[in-house]
């Protein structure tokens with residue numbers, strides 16, 4: 001029952017957070033000194049598209065709809081929220097007219113999630129392994145070297161690392177492709193290798209930084225846990241190092257990191273956006289960038305709203321998973 | 333079974349801090365030996381040296397601790413110094429640590445923690461059988477089978493301490509070292525656990541060393557008593573004898589300061 | 603190996619970090635005054651010079667001195683980071699204390715606000731703002747937005763500390779002995795929070811500079827001001843990579859990396875320290 005109440009509570013907070021985020025999005029265009037619609041029309045005009053007055057008016061009306069600028073403020077707000085939450089409809093893309101924005105987003109999301117999830121997972125496994133070992137034997141020189149490396153890697157922003165990697169491995173040694181071009185028939189082996197090949201550098205930039213973080217935090221956890229009585233007790237039971245690490249230290253070291261991960265998702269998402277842009281990786285980040293460059297405001301509003309919803313959802317999922325993993329919360 | 337021969341134990345490698353000073357002691361087969369003494373008198377240090385736990389800078393400066401263990405079934409005899417007792421842990425020797433709050437892994441069910449580290453001989457049969465045997469064993473401690481599926485935080489302090497005693501006893505070793513197993517528990521629970529320990533010892537006919545600063549505890553269950561003071565053994569002998577006629581000044585003040593010796597001696601009811 | 607061993611104890615970490623940060627702060631605070639010409643202005647130097655005595659880091663293809671450009675960029679990035687951190691910490695500590703100490707509905711509202719802001723990704727919102735407000739954001743606007751997104755980090759931590767503090771013995775003693783709330787806050791609670799807040803402050807400097815740079819690298823931050831991020835953007839945009847002028851890109855990149863390592867060392871050193879202090883109480 002407690003668990004159910006926890007889940008229900010968390011879901012309510014999640015709904016509130018999403019509405020709050022969308023509210024922020026609703027007000028941002030209204031804060032600026034310039035009228036976004038006129039700015040946008042100017043942008044479209046400056047790109048050389050010729051439109052006669054009636055076309056301009058039609059566009060102005062459709063933009064007003066997108067931003068929910070018709071009616072009183074309250075009506076506008078209600079229409080805006082309803083439109084996003086109930087219908088998930090962001091209208092057609094202006095730069096890739098008439099493809100619906102939602103379709104573009106749905107094509108891009110798997111790339112972003114695939115890249116983020118895979119690299120985070122790889123980094124997590126590697127980081128736990130190295131962090132655990134170097135926390136267990138902090139005196140050994142290899143663990144000192146590892147910690148030094150991690151300390152130098154972790155503070156580097158993803159996009160800086162992405163830049164460095166692309167300078168090193170795409171410009172100086174031309175090993176990996178500079179920009180992403182995925183080739184191959186659907187479901188073919190070629191396609192798979194092409195995806196892996198093109199995802200290597202963007203993935204590596206995320207893996208390396210996240211790896212640095214996990215090494216640092218798991219090592220700190222392990223060093224603290226080693227002094228815990230239950231670890232001492234396990235040792236006095238005559239259990240081997242491997243077993244103690246796997247069954248006593250590791251689970252207890254991982255748990256507190258999960259809540260931290262929930263806090264970190266937003267920042268990780270920020271980083272991956274820029275990484276995608278730098279590598280032309282066809283995910284949400286690139287889509288946002290395209291929208292900005294093309295002045296495609298439907299697409300912009302759609303991608304940004306979805307980013308907010310996606311990050312809030314990921315945070316909630318982690319929060320919901322946590323009590324399932326931690327028995328101290330599951331069975332109270 | 334264990335012979336402690338003129339042993340000095342302390343901490344630190346560069347600056348050696350003495351905690352146990354030239355102690356001689358024998359632990360016999362089939363007995364409950366009590367070790368008494370105020371906090372800081374070196375009881376835990378001595379226990380750790382006997383158990384062979386040389387972590388956190390613990391070191392034997394001089395003297396030897398030797399053990400002789402006869403296996404239950406085969407009668408094969410193992411002789412070793414306490415430095416090499418590691419191979420006998422949770423087989424011939426087990427240990428009940430001081431304080432129960434954080435000794436159990438918070439993320440592991442009790443059943444798993446009983447089984448983890450159990451020697452092969454006690455593991456016979458499939459998992460269901462083993463579980464049944466553990467459940468029956470715990471029943472003797474007044475613990476229901478559901479405790480097996482509980483996580484430590486779901487148990488009360490007294491229950492956790494009983495679980496710790498049960499984990500050590502289920503190993504069915506030749507020697508159990510218990511370091512303040514009942515400190516910080518209320519008197520009723522304490523007494524229950526003590527009686528259980530006596531019962532198990534009488535059944536397994538092994539040796540139990542019980543450390544406690546509380547003389548009342550020793551009065552209730554130990555056969556023989558050793559009193560430590562500032563790292564030295566100041567008095568040793570049959571428990572009844574010491575209580576009737578304490579020789580050392582320190583023991584006399586200890587006994588005199590007991591408000592009232594409550595409970596009958598378990599030995600009397602044997 | 604000896605050097606690495608020193609990472610173990612907080613002070614060394616702290617000192618190494620402080621050294622790095624101080625170096626950058628000095629470079630960013632003092633050197634810009636000595637720039638021979640405004641490094642933002644094109645063609646004040648010959649174009650595409652390799653590093654030499656006159657041009658320590660060479661010049662850009664637009665005839666700007668990379669070294670002086672870097673000092674200006676450093677100054678602006680630092681000012682932005684410090685101001686963002688200052689106001690975030692100020693607001694965060696204040697609201698965190700209010701939430702943790704007052705409890706009740708105020709706590710609930712503030713906690714929700716913190717949680718909500720923490721799971722809204724700041725960069726997309728900044729991108730949206732940039733796109734809406736004419737393609738580029740002026741630094742003060744970036745700064746205000748960053749403060750809005752970053753105060754919840756210190757606030758959460760301070761709230762947690764304030765909550766445990768409320769239960770602490772000595773606070774109760776002070777309470778019962780009739781000390782006023784304000785006095786209790788100042789005398790007993792602030793000293794505890796100070797360490798964590800300092801660590802948080804440094805961390806926010808890092809996040810602030812990093813987020814602005816992210817925005818700048820894709821060309822959405824101010825084009826009127828040099829920051830570390832815009833410097834990278836200009837370099838990439840004016841084909842420094844294709845022309846193999848790696849020092850031009852490399853200088854701001856290396857500056858960011860070293861400064862961030864320094865900032866991280868300081869903040870983790872500080873929190874290690876206050877963790878140790880808290881345990882010894």
Ligand SMILES: Nc1ncnc2c1ncn2[C@@H]1O[C@H](COP(=O)(O)OP(=O)(O)O)[C@@H](O)[C@H]1O
Pocket residue numbers: 343344349350351369370371372373374375376377378388389
């Ligand atoms: N890990 C340790 N390192 C250094 N000194 C210790 C350590 N453990 C105990 N001591 C010291 O050894 C002496 C004996 O302690 P201990 O054996 O724990 O006594 P008791 O169990 O009788 O209370 C004390 O002076 C104590 O400070």
Ligand SMILES: [Mg+2]
Pocket residue numbers: 375376377430511512
């Ligand atoms: Mg002790």
